[in-house]
Amino acid sequence: MTVEAGKETLGFQTEVKQLLHLMIHSLYSHPEIFLRELVSNASDASDKLRFKALKQPELLESDPELQIRIGFDKEAKTVTISDNGIGMNRADVVEHLGTIAKSGTSEFLQQLSGDQKKDSHLIGQFGVGFYSAFIVADRVTVETRKAGEAEAVRWESEGTGEFTIEAIEKASRGTAITLHLKSDQEEFADGWRLRNIIRKYSDHISMPILMEKESMGAEEGEEEKKDEAPEWETVNTAKALWTRSRSDVKEEEYKEFYKHISHDFADPLKWSHNRVEGKLEYSSLLYIPAKAPFDLYNRDMQKGLKLYVQRVFIMDDAEQFMPMYLRFIKGVVDSNDLSLNISREILQQDPQVESMKSALTKRVLDMLEKMAKKEPEQYASFWAEFGQVLKEGPAEDFSNREKVAGLLRFATTHDDVVTQAQSLTDYVSRMKEGQEKIYYICADNHTAAKSSPHLEVFRKKGIEVLLLSDRIDEWLMSHLTEFDGKQFEDVGRGDLDLGKLNDEDDKKAQEESAKANEDLVKRIQNVLGDDVDEVRVTHRLTDSPACLVAGQNDMGMQMKRILQAAGQDVPESKPVFEINPEHPLVIKLDNEPDEDRFADLTRVVFDQANLAAGGQLEDPASYVQRLNKLLLELSH
Ligand code: ADP
Numbered sequence: 001m002t003v004e005a006g007k008e009t010l011g012f013q014t015e016v017k018q019l020l021h022l023m024i025h026s027l028y029s030h031p032e033i034f035l036r037e038l039v040s041n042a043s044d045a046s047d048k049l050r051f052k053a054l055k056q057p058e059l060l061e062s063d064p065e066l067q068i069r070i071g072f073d074k075e076a077k078t079v080t081i082s083d084n085g086i087g088m089n090r091a092d093v094v095e096h097l098g099t100i101a102k103s104g105t106s107e108f109l110q111q112l113s114g115d116q117k118k119d120s121h122l123i124g125q126f127g128v129g130f131y132s133a134f135i136v137a138d139r140v141t142v143e144t145r146k147a148g149e150a151e152a153v154r155w156e157s158e159g160t161g162e163f164t165i166e167a168i169e170k171a172s173r174g175t176a177i178t179l180h181l182k183s184d185q186e187e188f189a190d191g192w193r194l195r196n197i198i199r200k201y202s203d204h205i206s207m208p209i210l211m212e213k214e215s216m217g218a219e220e221g222e223e224e225k226k227d228e229a230p231e232w233e234t235v236n237t238a239k240a241l242w243t244r245s246r247s248d249v250k251e252e253e254y255k256e257f258y259k260h261i262s263h264d265f266a267d268p269l270k271w272s273h274n275r276v277e278g279k280l281e282y283s284s285l286l287y288i289p290a291k292a293p294f295d296l297y298n299r300d301m302q303k304g305l306k307l308y309v310q311r312v313f314i315m316d317d318a319e320q321f322m323p324m325y326l327r328f329i330k331g332v333v334d335s336n337d338l339s340l341n342i343s344r345e346i347l348q349q350d351p352q353v354e355s356m357k358s359a360l361t362k363r364v365l366d367m368l369e370k371m372a373k374k375e376p377e378q379y380a381s382f383w384a385e386f387g388q389v390l391k392e393g394p395a396e397d398f399s400n401r402e403k404v405a406g407l408l409r410f411a412t413t414h415d416d417v418v419t420q421a422q423s424l425t426d427y428v429s430r431m432k433e434g435q436e437k438i439y440y441i442c443a444d445n446h447t448a449a450k451s452s453p454h455l456e457v458f459r460k461k462g463i464e465v466l467l468l469s470d471r472i473d474e475w476l477m478s479h480l481t482e483f484d485g486k487q488f489e490d491v492g493r494g495d496l497d498l499g500k501l502n503d504e505d506d507k508k509a510q511e512e513s514a515k516a517n518e519d520l521v522k523r524i525q526n527v528l529g530d531d532v533d534e535v536r537v538t539h540r541l542t543d544s545p546a547c548l549v550a551g552q553n554d555m556g557m558q559m560k561r562i563l564q565a566a567g568q569d570v571p572e573s574k575p576v577f578e579i580n581p582e583h584p585l586v587i588k589l590d591n592e593p594d595e596d597r598f599a600d601l602t603r604v605v606f607d608q609a610n611l612a613a614g615g616q617l618e619d620p621a622s623y624v625q626r627l628n629k630l631l632l633e634l635s636h
Contacts (some may be wrong), residue, residue, distance in 0.1 A: 006166050006167055006362075007164050007165070008020070008164065008165050008166070009163070009164050010094065010098060010160055010162060010163055010164075010165065011160060011162045012098055012099075012157075012159055012161060012163065013098060013099040013100065014106075014107045015099075015100050015106050015109060016098065016099060016148075016158075017161060018109050019100065019109065019123075019128065019131060020134055020160075022109070022616070023128050023131060023132065023134070023135065024122060024134055024135055024159070026123055027128070028135060029136050031135050031136050031188075031230045032188075032197045032201070032263070033135070033184055033197065033201070034080070034132045034133050034135050034136050034137075034179070035070075035194065035201065035202070036129065036197070036201035036202055036256070037129050037132040037204060038081045038130070038132075038133060038257075039070075039081065039201075039262075040069060040260045041130060041176070042068045042082075042085060042086075042127060043083075043085075043086030043205045043206070043207060043260070045083050045086045045087070045175060046066040046068070046084070046085035046174075046207055047085075047169075047313030048086040048311060048313070049066065049083065049084075049086040049147050050066060050312055051089075051312060051313050051314060052086065053345075054312070054340050056148070058148065059147040059148045060147075060300065060332050061147070061148075063172065063173060065084075066083075066084060066085065066206070067083070067084065067208045067209070067268040068081065068082070068083045068207060068209045068210065068607045069081075069082045069083075069208055069210045069211070069232065069257075069318065070082075070194055070198065070202050070209060070210070071212065072093050072188070072189045072191065072194060073189060073191065073212070074190070076189075077150055077180065077181045077186050077189050078178050078179060078180055078181065078189065079136075079178070079179045079189055079194065079261060080177065080178045080179070080190055080552055081174055081176070081177045081179075082172075082174065082176035082194060083174045083175055083176075084172060084173050084174040084483075085174050085175065086146065086147055086174070086544060087144045087145050087146040087147055087149075087173055087174045087175055088153070088175065089146040089149055089151065089153070089239045089373075090146045090151065090153050090167075092146065092555055093142070093144065093153055093155050093165060094165065096130075097130060097142065097155055097157075097163070098163060101422065102295070102302075103300045103585050104294065104295045104298050108294045108295075110433070112226065113295070114324075118458075119616070120231040125260065129263060131159075131160075131434060134159035134177055135185075135309075136179060136181055136182060136185040137159075137179035137180050137181055137185070137367070138158055138159070138181075138182045139156065139157070139158050139159075139180035140156070140157055140159065140177065140179055140180070140281050141154060141155070141156045141169055141177070141178040141180070141580075142154070142155040142156070142176070142177050142178075143168060143175070143176045143178075144174065145172070145173055145174065146173075146178070147173050147174075148224075152167070152168050152169060152170035153165055153167055153168060154167075154168045157587065159416055162208065164184070171530045174392045181434065182505075188410075190450040191211065191212075191214045191224060194211065195235050198236055198550065198585045199212075199235065199236065199257050200238055200252075200256070201259075202256070202260075203236045203237050203253060203256070204236075204237070204241040204256055204260065204535035205238070206234055206238065206239060206240035206241070207238060208234040208236065208238040209234065209235055209236045209238070209571065210233065210235070211232065211233060211235050212230045212231050212232055212233075212235055213230070213231040213232065213400075218599075221285045223228060233508075233562075237280070238357055238421065239246070240308075240311055240334070241254075241257045241486040242254060242273065242283045242284070242285040242332050242334055243283065243334070245403070247461070248275050249273070254271055254273070254285075255267045258271065258286070258287045258330065261330055261331070261332060262287065262289065264330075264331040266289075266290050266291060266295075266455055268287040268288060268290060268330075269287075269288045269289060269290040269378060269381070270283065270287070270288045270367055270371055270378070270382075271287045271331075271367075272284075272285075272286050272367045272401035273285060273286075273290070274363065275406065278330065279429050280334040280335075280352060280355060280356060280359075281335070281336035282333060282334060282336060282337070282356060283332075283333070283334045283336060284305075284331060284332065284334075284360055284363065284447060285332045286305075286329055286330075286331035286360065286363060286364055286367070287329065287330045287331050287540070288328070288329065288364075288367065288368075288382060288386075289330060289384070289385075290352045290381070291550040292328060292386055292389075293328070294387040295604075296327075296389065297622065301327065301387060302316070302317050302323060303317060303319055303322070303324075303328075304316075304318045304320070304321065304325040304327075305317075305318050305321045305322065305330075305331050305332060305333045305360075306318070306333075306334070307321070307333055307334075307335075307342075307347075308331075308332060308335070309334070309335050309336075309339070309342065310334070310335075310336055310340070310418065311334060314338075314340070314342060315344070318333070318344075318347060318512075319358050319583075320344075320347045320348055320350075320353050320357060321333055321353065321357050322355055322357065322360060322361065322541065323361055323396055324392060324396055325389055325390055325392040325393040325396050325404075325439070326361065326364050326389075326390075326393075327389065328386055328389060329364055332590035333356065333360065335352075335356070336349070337352055338352065353635060358399070361400065362400070362403075365400060365403050365407065368382070368407050369403075369406070370460050372407060372423070380409075380421065381477060385411050387409060387420060389468060390404065390407060391408065391472050391476045392472070392476075393478070394406075394476060394479045394480045395475065395478075396427070400481065401479075402482075402484075403479070405424055405480055405483045406423065406424060406483075407423075408424065408585065409421055409422060409423060410422050410424075410440075410466045410467070410468065411449075411466070411468075411469075412427065412447060412458065412464050412465065412466050412467055413450070413455060413464050413465045413467065414426075414427075414430065414464045415459065416450060418446045419434040419596075422466075423439065424484070427464055427466065428483070430464055431464075431486075432462065432463055432501060433499050434460070434497075434500030435463060435500075436486065436487070436499050436500065437482060437486060437487050437488065437489040438486050438487070438488045438489070439458060439464070439465045439467070439488075439491050440465060440466035440467075440477065440489070440490060441454055441455060441465055441466070441467060441468065441486060441490065441491050441492055442469070442473055442474045442477065442490065442492065442556055442557075443468070443469050443557050443558070443613075443614055444469060444558065444561075444614045445469050445611055445614075446467060446469045446558075447469040448469070448597055448613075448614045449468060449469045450467055451622050452492070452545060452612070453540075453541055453543070453547045453609075453612055453613075454491045454492045454540055454549075454612065455491065455542035456540060456541050456542040456543050456544065457484070457496075457498075457539065457540045457541065457542060458540075459542075460542050461501060462502065462606060463498075463621070465491055471485065474556045474557070474559045477490065479514070488552075490556070491540070492549060492556075492613070493550035493551065493552055493554065493558035494549070494550075494551065494552035495552075496539050496549075498539070502539075510539055513534070513537050513581055514537045517537050517579075517581045517590075519579070520586075520589070520590045521535050521536060521537065521579070522573060522577070523598065523602075524577070524589075524602050527599045527607060528603075530574070531575055531606070532575060532576065532577045532606075533574040533575060533576050534576045534577070535576075535577045535578075535579065536576065536577075536578055537577075537579060537580075537581055538579060538580050540578065541578065541580035542580070542582075543603055544580045544583065544609075544612065545579065545583040545608075545609075546577060546578060546580060546583075546606070546608070546609045547578050547609050547612065547613065548575040548576070548577060548578075548604050548609045548613050548615070549575060549576040549577075549578055550573070550575060550576075550611055551573055551574075551575075551576065552596070554573035555570065555573065557613065557614065557615065575610075577606060577609065585601075585605060586605075589601050589605070597630075597633075600629060601630065603622075603623070604623065604624055604626050604627055604630065607623045
């Protein structure tokens, strides 16, 4: 840090430097977005002041009309965006214009590939805000005074490694940002160009954006007019977008408004704009983003809606209006009933908020249902981005369990593709005559699920099975017991009961086989002892010699592994070992007179069943030893 005549020079946080560099290189093809970003910040600053002034009206000083002004100077090649909003003091400036507060930023930046096309998309999701000024400017000057404070500051930077900051005099409250345009961006110092950009990107801003009136070329004798105070005119619609009627708002306006509230650069996937009248009165405008934010699973992710009460901005990120599993929804809710003094704490207990939350949740689920039905491709892209989060729904939101279940998508044995494309409704419509349950299997990955021996009897009988392999799936299924009146059944646990899918002949054959193999089962039981809960003849295998089955109430393997990885104790449970007496290996086993060889062979088949289920052997060396012994005997 150097100090000269009250001027301090400070360095940007490393992340800011990286971001600036990347942004300038990847967003150069859309330079005009700088204006949208800076106007968006000016509007937020004004919203914040209006809210604070509810309690402290003196903050408005003698200047209560909140507005944004855009000026330019063709000769000096500058554009200036000024607001009379909340402003910043020295500490604010250093913090907000020198660092990035978002957690996970450096991890995010490391992910970038250096491929400008890809990165510009990612950076878009990240939101660059103020720093976008450096796309068009090689020097940016910010002069600002915080409402209610006397000291003002000037911040200046060339967007390389550092910035300067110094105290100044500033009579008017708020922030003025002057962009010294790069030589190839001078076209922005033009009234017509600026007006166009404002109308295109910032028309929805609810407060007036003013520009100086321009005459159509000064006529002779009008030169002296220059000394008069300039006349300003409003160039945007200046009405809160969500208060307008749906038919008056153009698609483009909805999209631009989304970018303003979400700091996303990409268009939203879908939105829903509504006004509710009756016991509760409020408007809402909810958006589904096209892409998941990089911090979707970060606990500090900004989530929730922008809350307004009677058009007055109250707070960002009001989390109480959306359940966690819909935390990716962006939007605005404007209530006529809540108090202007409402705080986050009160929001948490307010019964009105609770009923708004349940109505808004339904609104989002309806929007998704409609999309799934009418625009399946769009829904597939939604699912790819947010499906995992939606799977948290059944556990969190009991009342909408069935609705959320209807929105889930799965890979199944119907088409055997990795893509999660089948709905439960699809599944139910394909259920076989006599089938009462929805069958599923959980495994570590799709291939393991797809080739599990547990599916053999289902494939033989042509019964569809859901193939679950996401980390969250086992947990999801522990909260999802029914859909459309049909129970779910894990094909990898318990005593497989195919109900009416098994005919009398099947049942008879099973009973007979169990009886005929009683001795074999006992012999195996003796070898495995305490390692198994039970040995029995299988009803599920047709091609494999044996498999392991979890007890009906045991924790599944996937869940066990997650808990173990988290260093937690896992309740011990023993598997059931099922054998397929038709399989040549089991027949061989049955015919083995030598008890030692019988024991070796049994152990090998048992360990293999564990491996086939994606499990890990407790004593892999012994397995290899036994197998090698048997292999060597083969060659005799
Ligand atoms: P974001 O708007 O996403 O928070 P920005 O980089 O655009 O990120 O801005 C960083 C912060 O700087 C803002 O959150 C705000 O606190 C402050 N800021 C930016 N512009 C203004 C302004 N015109 N008036 C007051 N504060 C501002």
